[in-house]
Every structure is written in structure tokens, then in C-alpha cells.
Amino acid sequence: MATEPDSGTRPTDLVPEEERAWWKEGFVYQIYPRSFNDSNGDGIGDIRGIIQKLDYLDDLGVDVVWLNPVYDSPQVDGGYDIRDYRAIHDEYGCMDDWEELLEGMHDRDMRLIMDLVVNHTSDEHEWFAKSKRGEDGYDDYYWWRSTGGGLPNNWTSSFGGPAWTYDVDRGQYYLHLFHSKQPDLNWENPEVRGDVYDMVDWWLSKGIDGFRMDVINLISKNPELPDGHPGGWTGMEHHTNGPRVHDYLDELHDETYGNYDAMTVGECIDADPERAKRFCHPDNGGMSMVFHYEHMMLDFRSDGGWWEVGDWSVGDLRDVISRWQRELEDSEAWNTIFLGTHDWPRIVSRWGDAQHYRRESAKLLATFLFTLQGTPYLLQGDEIGMTNFPFERIDQIRDAETRGRIRFILDDARSRSLTELERVALEDEGFQRVKDIVRYRCRDNARTPVQWSDDAQAGFTDGEPWLAVNPNHTEINVEAAREDPDSVWHHYRDLIDLRSDSDLLVYGEYGLLVPHHDRVWAYERTLGEQRAVVVLNWSSESATVGGLDLGPEPSLVLDTHDRTNGDGHAEPLELDPWEARVYRTQ
Known part of the structure; x- marks a missing residue:
């Protein structure tokens, strides 16, 4: 068994020891292994490729790695179709490689959580x-x-x-x-549950530090399997947050991860704060935290669904996140802070301005992720501001979801009425007509190979990559970012240092300061007498905000625009496009 990483403590009496946890104080870096680093030139990222980059992860300041599935799989859905839970997929390596990876992480005081995929096989x-x-x-x-x-x-x-x-x-x-x-899987069958629990305990006994639990609130279905209300994801009311989901999770907790110092984050579709508190309560599964998607659905229109992008504003995002911050305070649940994973487009392309202010908006998004109450999650490549891929042809896409949606339109055209966007996909040049929405939505945006350098194939592989490398890797890559002190990478590094040294930014209470500004989101974090103020101009235009109480002699501890000339404290605050500031104030 690999050695355990040091837990670490923070010298303060403001947070009781029983309220602390290593998974609250660290941040999580998500590795999609197929696209991270290829060690053998076959074009597919692998476990030895991750091992080669462990010092890079250590230099970045990674505390926890969430490793997407490396189990034996036909790879129909990126490894979320598991053929053998106790074996490593041969394209990724072998169990000896995996054990070396775990030991290398623990030797560097990093922890490893694995994907737990038990709604289906x-x-x-x-x-x-x-x-x-x-x-x-x-x-x-x-x-x-x-x-x-x-x-x-x-x-x-x-x-x-x-x-x-x-x-x-x-x-x-x-x-x-x-x-x-x-x-x-039919979780109504106790034999299914027993086999799942044995497998979960087997991995925990090997020394992993927890699980990201894939679509875990779908495991309980209404056993009558009644028809669902038409529209959207039909049947959702009968298979999401089902009648026995808390019974199953409570049993899973008691039989497995409840017996370890483990981190568990449940992917919970259609979760609200009240449901999150139930999922994280010791009597209902006791998960550490949940992934919710309320903010991630802001740009989905109910009438067009996946095929149409809805309008959203910083006010919409502010309202959702502020509610989660307030309502999980003083509860068993803990917030997850994320804007993207392997299932969503690149964060700077979706939430920022990748065309005109890529660097500035990527830094603002980083500031947001690391200054709210909760555990930050960062997908590989976001630390350098990687962007969406400019898809031109359907044969460039590997994502099963995107291909499935397009195929369903083509196969089912004669049997149902179609939206206008769906109709154009049936035409000879249909993909060209819908490529903008595919570019925006496709999960492959987050799965293109990590851009390590400006070399051929971005330094990801010596062979032909399984998924095309983004052409902009000649400008956006790790090597260039580490050499540039003003890069997105160095801004993340500064934020990681700032948060790791501050109980205030981990455990401090959240307070919204400017509730109605159409561009600026300002909030405070308070812990005892300590206070920080975060100001974000979430727009591609300059903005002015007044009435912020920064206290006497505020200290500007981090700013995306390097305001060394002393104008960062003027009232009202004048903010450049995508400017983010963090003040320490009393």
C-alpha cells in the first residue's frame, strides 16, 4: 500500500478542529487521462504519462487529483462504460503503473480520488x-x-x-x-448492491482517498417505471432523486467510505441546496459535497434545450451561486466551486471572452474559483486558459453525446416534429449550419489534448493524437505560460498560494456586497476579525462601482491588472474589462 500524504494543519483558533477537513482546504485538479500526456506515442494519454508530469502538478500546487475512469472499458463513453471495475484499461497501462502513480502522488502530499460509476456498467x-x-x-x-x-x-x-x-x-x-x-444496474437487487460495495471497499483498501460519484442520484428508480412528463429529459421525475436513493447511499456509506478518511463528491443532477444538505447529512449518505448543475444550466433554453443557447447575465450567475453560498452555511454540506469539467465546454470560452480578452477573463474566472467558500475544481488545461476547439467537420468529433444527438435527429426525422435548428442538420450541409452550437456545446472541447508546448501535437504525443490538438497550441501552452510571469498559469499559482495560506478564504463566511450591478460582482469573506473583499468586473467593458466599504488602509493583495501605481483603492472603483481584485481589509 502506498504511503499516506501529510494532512497538514493551519495555526489558527478561529476554526474548530472538528470543522476542518483536508478536502475543504485543498483544491482538486481533474485529469482526463486519455488527453493528459501520452508516454508511448500511440496518441492516447496514459498512466505513465501522468507519472511523468507529477512534478508539474506538484509545482502548480495541486492537493487532490480527480482521475477520470482508467478501468477496463470499450471506451464508448470515455471510460464511463466499465467492463471490469478491478482492472486497468490496457491503453492506459496496468495495475503496477496505477500503484506507482498512487505512490508518487502520496510521496508529494497529493491525494487521489477515482471516478465511481455504479449507476450503469x-x-x-x-x-x-x-x-x-x-x-x-x-x-x-x-x-x-x-x-x-x-x-x-x-x-x-x-x-x-x-x-x-x-x-x-x-x-x-x-x-x-x-x-x-x-x-x-438494478439497485433494487441487494446482490447488486453487495457486489458494488465489495468493489468500492477494494479500491479504498488499496489506498485511494475517495471518489467522485458519477450521476449517483440516479441509482434509485420508481420500480413501476411509469411514463414521464413529455419534454426535456423525459422520465426524469421517476429516476432522479428516486424513492430509495437515500437508503442506498446511507448503506453505501456505512459499508464503504464511512470507514475511511475519504472525500466523496456526488454528481447530483437536479440538486438544489436542500437536496444537497440531505445528501451530505450523515444519515442520508454522508457525502462530503455534491456537484450541482443549477448554474451550469443557465445557458440552456427550456424550449430549445441542447440545440439553442440561452441568454445569461452575471446577475443570473451571482444569484445562483450566492444562494448556494448562503444556504449551505452552517450545514453538513460543503460547496463545490467549478465552472467546467470534462462534460462541459472550456470555461474561458463559455464564461469569459476567449476572442478579445482570453488572458484577462481566464484570470478573473480563476479568481472566482479560488475565493469563494467551497472546494475549487480545475480541469486540466484550464490553468493555462485553453479554449474551445474550432470544429469544422463531424468526423472531428468523438463525443458520444454530441454524435448521439446528431444521429437521433437524422434517424428520427420522419417520426416527429423538429425545431428549425434540428431540421437544418438534415440537409446536405447540415453540420455546417449547426457547427456553431456544436462548437459551443460539444464535450470534446474539454477533452482535446493538453497543450504542453508549441511543438507538433502540442508536446502531448509523438504519434497521431486520438483527438485533434487545438491549433492555437502554438500560442497557448504550458511551456510558454510558465516562462511568462503575467500568464494565466502564474495567476493560478498566486491564487493557490493565497488560499493555501488563508483560513479566511477557506472557512470564512460569504457576504454579497453589490447585489444588482449589471457587470460587477463584489463579495466579502469574513472570519472573526479577518475580512477580504473580492471585486469582479465580469464583462468586456469597463465598469464603475461605488459604495464598497474597504475599511481603513485596505491592502490590494491580488489584482489581474497589476495596479502598482496605487489607484486600486480609489472610490468609486474604476475597473478595466475582466478586472478582478482581492483586498484584505479590516
């Missing part, structure tokens, strides 16, 4: 093969249904199309809330 998992054959003990490991004709219900897959596929061998339909090659 691959259809190539031995459980599914046995279930298809109706073997004793496996007959109802998954959701199988016979019908007199038609589908069992009207539920839809998140990837487009019906959530049911007919299996010829068994002569029944099986449920899959995602890809048809990702059948949903």
Missing part, C-alpha cells in the same frame, strides 16, 4: 452477459422489461432517443439512461 461487463442469459442470481441485475408491443415507457436517454434497447438474445428491453451500451 458496460454491456460487455460479465454481469450483463450473465443477466442476458438469465443465469441464476443475475436475472434482475439490470432493468429488463417485456412488452406486448412498443417500448416499456416513454423515458429518453440523456444522449438522445429512447432509454430502452431491445436485446434479441433475451427477448426483452433493457433500460439505459445514457448510451445503449451503458445498461443501468
